[in-house]
Amino acid sequence: MLVRDSGGVSRLARRTQDATATIIVLKRDGLWPPLVPSVVLVESLTGRRRTDANPNRFLKTCDVAEHLPERVARRAAELRARARRGSAVDAVVVASAEPDGTVLGSDVGDLRALAAHAQSVAVRRV
Numbered sequence: 001m002l003v004r005d006s007g008g009v010s011r012l013a014r015r016t017q018d019a020t021a022t023i024i025v026l027k028r029d030g031l032w033p034p035l036v037p038s039v040v041l042v043e044s045l046t047g048r049r050r051t052d053a054n055p056n057r058f059l060k061t062c063d064v065a066e067h068l069p070e071r072v073a074r075r076a077a078e079l080r081a082r083a084r085r086g087s088a089v090d091a092v093v094v095a096s097a098e099p100d101g102t103v104l105g106s107d108v109g110d111l112r113a114l115a116a117h118a119q120s121v122a123v124r125r126v
Contacts, residue, residue, distance in 0.1 A: 002026065002034040003097040004062065005090060006043035007106030009036060011126045013044075013058035022126065034104065036062045037092050065096065072096055082117040086110035097121045 004012070012019045026032045036059065044059075045052045075098065076091035086094075090110050097103050099119040105111050108125050115121040 001097060001101035002031040003093050003101055003103050004034045004036045004040065005093045005103060005105035005107075005111065006040050008034075008104040008126050009040060009044040009055055009058060009062075011106050013055040015054060031102070033062050035065055035096060037065045037068065037089075037096050039068065039089050039092050043089055068092065079114045079117050083110075083113040086114045090114055094118050094121055094123075 012023060023032070026034070041059070041064070044055050072092065072095045076088065076095040079094055080086055080088065080091040083091075087110065091114055093103055093105070094111060094114040095118070097115075097118070098121055100121075102122045102124060103111050103115065104124050104126050106126050108123050111123045115123045
């Protein structure tokens, strides 16, 4: 399973050759569509149509998890307490990738700190 954080959404939403190439590789490797917890939209969007056009277009190709199960929220809280860093959103992203998932993001320091306490979650920079 591939889970995206807000940086990952923003990066792949850009209409660049690098973003397109990354998406092609992910599709080829069977890692598409990615999961995006709905709380990530808080950090990814602005509420302005023009600014949000590319992220919204990208999000239509993703599996947006509209519901945050209590067990994932509790696990995210545990990961955040153990790591002693990272935002609540980052913790939800890592908890959503458990077990054996990969988080794709741009600012990986906090994500890696959280993943160090998670069950087999890899973090990769986009």
